[in-house]
Amino acid sequence: MWRGIIATDSPHFITSPGFPSLLGDNEICRWSIVAANDSQISIKFPSFDVASRSAQGDCSQGVLHLYERSVSRDSYYCGNVSIPEYKSLTSTVVVLLTTNSPSGGGTGFRLSYQIASCNQTYSESSGQILSPGWPGNYPHLSNCQMLIEAPSGYSVSLYFHIFSLESHEQCAFDDLQVFNGSSDTGPLLFTLCGPTLPSPIFTPSNALLLRFTSDDSLAQSGFHLTYTSSPLGCGGNLTGSSGTFTSHLYPSPPPANSTCSWLIIAHQGSHVVEFENFDVLKEPGHFGCSNNFVVVYDGRTESSPIIATYCGEDRPSQISSSGSYLLVKHVSGSGLIGSGFKATYHPRP
Ligand SMILES: [Ca+2]
The missing domain is CATH 2.60.120.290 (Spermadhesin, CUB domain)
Known part of the structure; x- marks a missing residue:
C-alpha cells in the first residue's frame, strides 16, 4: 500500500492496517506526508505497539521507519513503547511500516500529523537545526523562535555548518539573533546575517534562544546548525x-x-x-x-x-x-x- 498525504494546520490521523487488531505478517505500507509551503511536520503517536523486539533486541520482526531523504535522517521504532513527538527537518516525511513472518504481533499504531510551528524547543542533548524551507531558500516573512534547552547544569555549544542570509550592514532585512537564556529578554549575544559562516557559540548556560526573521524580498539558503551540550562544560x-x-x-x-x-x-x-x-x-x-x-x-x-x-x-x-x-x-x-x-x-x- 502506498499513499501520499498533505499535512495541514489541523491534525489528521494514520492507523496501521486493522488497528487495533493484531498486525499481520509481511505487511509493507508506505505513507508520504508532505507539507505545503515548505513547512515542517509534527508527528505524534497516541498509540504504538509494532512487533515485539527480537531476542537480540532489534526490530527484525517488524519496524516503523520514519525518514527524510534530503537530510538522510532515519528513525526506527518497534515494540510496545512510548514514542516522543517527531519534528521533521524538511517538508516531506516518509512513514514505512514493514512486518516479517512472523510479525512479532502488536496492535499497530495510530499517529497524528500536522504542520509544525517553526517555533520549536529542542530539548534533546544534541541535534541539528535547519532554517525553514531547507534545503530550499527560506520563506519570506518568517518569524521563528528556536529554543535549545539542555538539562540544567549543562553548557551548550552551537556550530554553524552552512550559513547564508540576505546581507545588510545592520542585518536590517533578514537575521538570526542569538540570546543567552530561554527568552528574548535575555542578553542578545549576536545578530547574524550575510554569507559569512559565523564562529561557533559557546555558552556556560543550558539554554540558548535563536530568533530568525526574514522580510518580504530576497531569500537565501538559510542555515544548518549543529548543537551539543554536556555537563562537563x-x-x-x-x-x-x-x-x-x-x-x-x-x-x-x-x-x-x-x-x-x-x-x-x-x-x-x-x-x-x-x-x-x-x-x-x-x-x-x-x-x-x-x-x-x-x-x-x-x-x-x-x-x-x-x-x-x-x-x-x-x-x-x-x-x-x-x-x-x-x-x-x-x-x-x-x-x-x-x-x-x-x-x-x-x-x-
Ligand atoms: Ca530578505
Whole structure:
C-alpha cells in the first residue's frame, strides 16, 4: 500500500492496517506526508505497539521507519513503547511500516500529523537545526523562535555548518539573533546575517534562544546548525548525518589543562571526519604527542581501538569509522597550545 498525504494546520490521523487488531505478517505500507509551503511536520503517536523486539533486541520482526531523504535522517521504532513527538527537518516525511513472518504481533499504531510551528524547543542533548524551507531558500516573512534547552547544569555549544542570509550592514532585512537564556529578554549575544559562516557559540548556560526573521524580498539558503551540550562544560554527542564541530572556544585556544570529547553518532553505517583547520601545538622538546593532542577512537568509548593521535600544525588526513560511532578527544596542556581545530563529519560516500 502506498499513499501520499498533505499535512495541514489541523491534525489528521494514520492507523496501521486493522488497528487495533493484531498486525499481520509481511505487511509493507508506505505513507508520504508532505507539507505545503515548505513547512515542517509534527508527528505524534497516541498509540504504538509494532512487533515485539527480537531476542537480540532489534526490530527484525517488524519496524516503523520514519525518514527524510534530503537530510538522510532515519528513525526506527518497534515494540510496545512510548514514542516522543517527531519534528521533521524538511517538508516531506516518509512513514514505512514493514512486518516479517512472523510479525512479532502488536496492535499497530495510530499517529497524528500536522504542520509544525517553526517555533520549536529542542530539548534533546544534541541535534541539528535547519532554517525553514531547507534545503530550499527560506520563506519570506518568517518569524521563528528556536529554543535549545539542555538539562540544567549543562553548557551548550552551537556550530554553524552552512550559513547564508540576505546581507545588510545592520542585518536590517533578514537575521538570526542569538540570546543567552530561554527568552528574548535575555542578553542578545549576536545578530547574524550575510554569507559569512559565523564562529561557533559557546555558552556556560543550558539554554540558548535563536530568533530568525526574514522580510518580504530576497531569500537565501538559510542555515544548518549543529548543537551539543554536556555537563562537563564542553563537548557532547553529535547527531544528524552531517555537521561541524570545533575545539572548545574555537577560534580562541581552549582553556589550559582541559579535556573535551565529542561522540559522533551516525544513524547507520560508517562516516568520515575531516579537519578543516588544525592547530594543536606540539610541546617543544617532546618527540611525540604528549600533553596537547587529539585522539580519535573507532567506537563509542576510550576502550575502543585508537585510530590515531594527532598534534602539531599539519592537518590530519580524512578519518573513517568502521561502525556508527567515532569518539574525538582533545587534551590541552599548558603554555602555547594553539587555537585548536575545526572539523566536519558526513556519511562515507
Ligand atoms: Ca530578505
